[in-house]
Structures are given as structure tokens and as C-alpha cells.
Amino acid sequence: MVGSNRSCDDPLVPFLPFPITRRRRSRLVAGVCSGLAASIGVEVGVIRLVAVVLSLCGGIGIVVYGVLWLSAQETDEPVPPPRRGAAIDSAAIIATAAGFGLLCRSIGYWAGDTVALPALVVAAGAALVGGRDDAVRGLRSRGWPIRMALGASLVAVGATVSAGVAGGWGNVGQSALGAVVLVAGVAFLAWPWLGRLSTDLAFERRERIRNQERADLAAHLHDGVLQTLALIQRRADDPREVRSMARRQERELRSWLFEPTAPSPEESVAALLRRELAAVEDDHRVRVEVVSSGDAPVDDAARALVAAGREAVVNAARHAQVETIDVFLEAEPDSVELFVRDRGVGFDPDSVGEDRHGVTDSIRKRIERAGGTAVVRSAPGEGTEVELRVPRSNNGASA
Amino acid sequence: MTARVFIVDDHPLVRSGVRTELGDTVEVVGEAGDVEEAIAALTAMPVDGVDVVLLDVHMPGGGGVEILRRVGPARPALRFLALSVSDAPEDVIAVIRAGARGYITKSSTGAELTEAVNRIAAGDAAFSPRLAGFVLDAFASGPPKDLAPNDAELDQLTPREREVLQLIARGYAYKEVGRRLNVSVKTVETHVSSVLRKLQLSSRHELARWATDRRLI
Numbered sequence: 001m002v003g004s005n006r007s008c009d010d011p012l013v014p015f016l017p018f019p020i021t022r023r024r025r026s027r028l029v030a031g032v033c034s035g036l037a038a039s040i041g042v043e044v045g046v047i048r049l050v051a052v053v054l055s056l057c058g059g060i061g062i063v064v065y066g067v068l069w070l071s072a073q074e075t076d077e078p079v080p081p082p083r084r085g086a087a088i089d090s091a092a093i094i095a096t097a098a099g100f101g102l103l104c105r106s107i108g109y110w111a112g113d114t115v116a117l118p119a120l121v122v123a124a125g126a127a128l129v130g131g132r133d134d135a136v137r138g139l140r141s142r143g144w145p146i147r148m149a150l151g152a153s154l155v156a157v158g159a160t161v162s163a164g165v166a167g168g169w170g171n172v173g174q175s176a177l178g179a180v181v182l183v184a185g186v187a188f189l190a191w192p193w194l195g196r197l198s199t200d201l202a203f204e205r206r207e208r209i210r211n212q213e214r215a216d217l218a219a220h221l222h223d224g225v226l227q228t229l230a231l232i233q234r235r236a237d238d239p240r241e242v243r244s245m246a247r248r249q250e251r252e253l254r255s256w257l258f259e260p261t262a263p264s265p266e267e268s269v270a271a272l273l274r275r276e277l278a279a280v281e282d283d284h285r286v287r288v289e290v291v292s293s294g295d296a297p298v299d300d301a302a303r304a305l306v307a308a309g310r311e312a313v314v315n316a317a318r319h320a321q322v323e324t325i326d327v328f329l330e331a332e333p334d335s336v337e338l339f340v341r342d343r344g345v346g347f348d349p350d351s352v353g354e355d356r357h358g359v360t361d362s363i364r365k366r367i368e369r370a371g372g373t374a375v376v377r378s379a380p381g382e383g384t385e386v387e388l389r390v391p392r393s394n395n396g397a398s399a
Numbered sequence: 400m401t402a403r404v405f406i407v408d409d410h411p412l413v414r415s416g417v418r419t420e421l422g423d424t425v426e427v428v429g430e431a432g433d434v435e436e437a438i439a440a441l442t443a444m445p446v447d448g449v450d451v452v453l454l455d456v457h458m459p460g461g462g463g464v465e466i467l468r469r470v471g472p473a474r475p476a477l478r479f480l481a482l483s484v485s486d487a488p489e490d491v492i493a494v495i496r497a498g499a500r501g502y503i504t505k506s507s508t509g510a511e512l513t514e515a516v517n518r519i520a521a522g523d524a525a526f527s528p529r530l531a532g533f534v535l536d537a538f539a540s541g542p543p544k545d546l547a548p549n550d551a552e553l554d555q556l557t558p559r560e561r562e563v564l565q566l567i568a569r570g571y572a573y574k575e576v577g578r579r580l581n582v583s584v585k586t587v588e589t590h591v592s593s594v595l596r597k598l599q600l601s602s603r604h605e606l607a608r609w610a611t612d613r614r615l616i
Contacts, residue, residue: 289529291568293535328568339570
């Protein structure tokens with residue numbers, strides 16, 4: 001448990017197997033405990049606790065402290081934080097000291113319990129509070145000595161009162177008062193430590209959430225954007241394919257960035273429409289610009305509207321010879337309208353081929369079954385626009 | 400007339416892409432890569448040296464809105480066109496309300512971009528389909544009841560203005576809107592400018608609340 005490297009040029013105490021210097025900046029008395037803690041690599045409080053225990057054993061601790069004070073040189077170096085795994089060393093050191101203390105007590109080489117109890121409580125409190133100079137500085141700036149003195153005297157009073165009545169249980173009230181005072185004293189001592197602990201916990205939780213978010217973002221960028229960029233580099237000779245991949249990735253990223261988290265796609269017409277048209281974009285390698293104003297819950301009529309709109313977009317993608325199709329969804333209080341427009345080759349509605357007739361019919365029938373209307377406007381060279389309108393079944397709130 | 404354009408975008412790739420896409424009817428007289436650089440350059444320019452500033456909505460240091468706030472009042476002749484990949488309505492409406500005369504997405508074609516720049520250089524407003532959709536949405540709830548008549552006029556669109564915006568949202572160009580409604584392009588431009596004015600001057604609290612609500616939904 002003892003670090004024995006002598007590589008540093010610290011002034012040495014001849015009879016110790018490791019270097020020790022007194023640490024001025026974190027001292028309570030002369031910085032001996034800080035120096036020991038720095039050499040061994042444990043919390044200063046642990047060493048201070050041991051020093052108190054040894055002092056109670058007929059003053060051994062005081063003698064040792066004095067010897068080290070005289071033989072070790074002083075330095076301004078700060079005390080480093082405890083080593084990793086110092087907790088086991090600390091436990092061993094404390095256990096050894098406790099055992100020695102109990103031994104001394106049983107053979108009568110002991111300062112007496114009325115003195116020892118408050119002293120040990122104070123030392124334990126100090127160990128909890130921590131001894132590194134940053135912590136000590138923080139505590140000193142916030143009335144540390146007052147709190148320490150107040151806590152210690154409360155503990156002393158409480159212990160004395162309790163001990164005084166321990167013989168006869170006649171005066172329960174006084175005994176309880178002693179206990180209360182004792183608890184108050186301990187609370188005073190432990191207060192800064194508890195405060196620090198809760199601050200640390202809150203900070204840790206914030207850090208954890210931030211790290212989680214960063215990991216999510218990294219995962220998303222990796223799964224989506226980086227993969228797509230790699231694919232695009234491999235397929236650079238096929239502009240249509242590249243455009244399609246870039247478009248799909250753009251859409252994914254947009255929905256991830258701008259759309260509410262975890263939307264239920266069945267809740268709104270706009271969401272349903274965007275999802276349906278995204279699939280058309282992928283299948284037909286066209287760009288579908290969806291603009292919407294207002295929104296409505298999905299009912300049978302809305303479902304028919306979206307299905308017919310999808311049909312119209314597919315139709316435009318197949319026949320219009322365009323790269324972009326504009327779609328506008330407008331939800332009004334009493335109806336939902338959908339417009340699908342392209343600037344493509346167009347056609348003469350009065351003399352359409354069989355296949356187109358079929359498609360426009362299927363669109364029209366679908367909408368009419370839902371109680372709505374469908375209008376197809378087109379002329380050769382003028383592009384095509386399909387206007388679809390269905391009534392809103394509920395007379396509910398406007399969007 | 401050749402419109403003189405200043406490009407502000409923090410991505411060099413976008414700046415050079417926009418330069419390439421802008422046709423011969425547009426002259427690029429300068430560019431800037433961040434908010435401070437843009438403010439310094441625009442303030443140093445001669446008053447008649449630039450017609451249209453192409454403004455990225457999202458940039459470190461306050462974005463396009465910050466530039467509009469700090470340069471706009473000092474240079475009233477300068478016209479701004481917001482150019483963005485953003486789909487967030489509150490950002491777009493914010494930059495329009497800060498003084499931009501139009502909004503166009505970075506996915507627009509070179510022809511659309513050039514047309515919007517020329518339109519704004521001529522003093523009109525340039526509404527893309529997406530912006531038209533946002534504006535219809537923002538004015539959808541009707542006028543608030545507790546306002547003076549004067550304010551109420553600013554707080555709602557006329558039926559004709561709604562019609563024009565709806566057609567733009569459907570993907571119609573100004574010329575096509577005019578043909579469809581049997582009016583001149585000039586009339587369409589007047590309606591759109593009037594909508595822009597309402598958007599910028601309206602005190603309707605719905606407009607502000609709408610923007611915040613969108614983020615919360």
C-alpha cells in the first residue's frame with residue numbers, strides 16, 4: 001500500500017520508506033497529514049482520522065506528528081487527488097488504526113471515552129469533508145472554522161450529556177436532548193460534504209444526458225449521412241441514382257431534425273401524406289415538394305384523399321417527364337384539399353389514352369366515394385394539375 | 400438592368416454553388432462567410448453598390464436575423480432575400496419579420512433563384528411555395544377579436560391575397576397565378592407585397608405564438 005518510488009527529488013525523512021514533504025497550502029496544523037496523504041495517495045481526511053486515533057492512544061499520534069513536522073520540509077505543491085483504488089488502502093489504514101486504538105483502550109492506554117468520542121466524530125467529519133486544498137479552500141471561504149468549531153462543541157456537549165445520564169435512566173428527556181444535540185453536531189459537520197455530493201450527482205446526470213444525446217447524434221449521422229455519402233462516391237457515374245440517394249438522405253435528416261419526436265404517423269394527414277410520397281420519390285426518382293397549411297386527423301375520407309393524391313403523383317412521375325412535382329395540402333375547418341401539380345408535357349383531357357383514363361378514373365372514383373370532388377386540369381405543353389377535395393367528417397376544431 | 404448581389408453564407412461550397420447557379424442577369428459583387436464579416440463589408444459598400452443580399456438564415460453568431468437588425472436600419476435601400484435549407488417555420492417567419500423580402504430554399508433551381516433575385520431587386524417580394532404555406536398557416540386562425548379595426552386589417556389576409564398565396568403554395572409561378580386569376584403579373588406582385596407588409600407589421604400575437612407553438616407540438 002506504500003508507494004516507494006524515490007524518483008522524485010523530494011526531501012526525504014530518513015526513517016520512512018517514502019518521501020514526505022509538508023504541504024503548506026492544504027495544512028490544518030503544519031501540513032504533515034497532507035504530505036503523508038500525498039505520498040501514500042489517499043484522501044487527507046483518512047490520515048487525519050488515523051492521527052486523531054493515535055493521539056488518543058496516550059498521545060502517540062502527537063509525538064509522531066511532531067517528529068515528522070521537524071524532519072520534513074515544507075512545500076507549496078498541492079496535494080494530488082487520491083489514486084485510483086485508494087479506497088481499499090484507506091479502508092486498510094483505518095482498520096489498522098481502529099484495531100490499534102481498541103487495543104490501547106483495552107489496556108488502559110487511552111484518553112477516556114468522553115474526550116475520545118467527540119474527537120473521533122470531529123475527525124470523521126473532517127475526513128468526510130475532504131482534505132484536498134481545493135475542497136479546503138472552498139470550505140474555508142464559507143465559514144469553515146465556525147462550522148467546524150460549532151459542530152465539534154455540539155458533539156462534545158451531546159456526548160457529555162449522554163454519558164452523564166448513561167448510568168441512570170431516570171432522566172429520559174435529558175438523554176434525548178443529548179442525542180438531538182449530538183445529531184445536530186454531526187449534521188453540521190457533514191453538511192458541506194452532503195452539499196458537494198448532491199452537486200456532483202446533478203452534474204453527473206447532466207453529463208450523462210449530454211453524452212447520450214451526442215451518441216445518438218453520432219449514431220444517426222453514421223447510419224444515415226456517412227453511409228449515403230459513401231454510396232454516392234461509389235455510384236458517382238449515375239447522376240439519377242446519386243440525386244435520388246441524396247434526396248432520400250435529405251428527407252430523412254429533415255424529418256429527424258425538424259419533426260416532432262416519435263410522431264404517430266396515423267395522427268395527421270400531413271404526416272401520412274409525406275410518408276406516402278416519400279415512397280413515391282424513392283420508387284420513381286422524382287423530387288416531390290410537399291407544402292402544407294393546417295393539418296387534420298386521419299379519417300376514411302382523408303385516407304382516400306392521400307391514396308388518390310399518391311396516385312396522381314405517380315401518374316405525373318410516369319408520364320409528365322419532369323423532375324419536380326409540387327404538392328400542396330390545405331386543411332380548412334370543413335374540408336381538406338390536395339393539389340398535385342407538374343410542369344410537364346400535359347395532355348388533352350378530352351382525348352386521353354386508355355391507360356390515363358383508367359388512372360384519372362380511379363382517382364376520381366376514390367374521391368367521389370369519400371364524398372369529395374376531383375378536378376384534372378391539363379393541356380398539351382402546359383403541365384397538369386389535379387385538385388382533390390374531401391369534406392371533413394368531424395365538425396371539430398380548425399387546424 | 401443587372402442586379403448586383405452580395406452572398407452571405409458560412410459554407411464556402413454553398414457560396415460558390417450559388418455563384419454558379421446565378422445566371423448572366425445577376426452580378427455577384429461580394430461575399431461573406433460570417434455575421435461580423437458581412438456586417439463590416441455591407442456597411443463599407445457604397446450605398447448604391449449592391450441591390451440584393453442573399454442571406455443564409457442559419458449562421459453562427461446570430462444568423463441572418465442579426466445582420467438584418469444591424470445593417471437594415473442604416474441601409475434602407477438594401478434588400479434581403481433569405482436562402483436556407485431550414486424547414487423550421489419559426490426561423491423563416493423570424494427572418495421575414497426582421498425585414499427580408501423573400502425566402503427561397505437552397506434546393507431551388509438556378510432559374511428560380513435568379514428570378515427571385517431579380518424580383519427583389521425590382522422592389523417586389525419573392526415567395527416560394529414553402530413560404531406561402533407557412534404564411535397561410537400563420538394567418539389561418541383569423542383575426543383576433545379584441546383589436547382596433549386598423550390593426551385587424553393588418554392581422555388578416557383578404558380573400559384575394561389568400562387565393563394568390565394558395566396558388567403559389569401549389570407551385571404556380573407569379574405569371575401562372577396571374578393567368579389563372581385573370582390579372583396582370585403586376586397585380587400579383589402587389590398582392591404579394593401587401594402580404595409581406597402584413598407579415599412584417601402585424602402585431603398579432605397569434606403570429607408570435609404560432610411560431611413558438613410550432614416548436615412545441
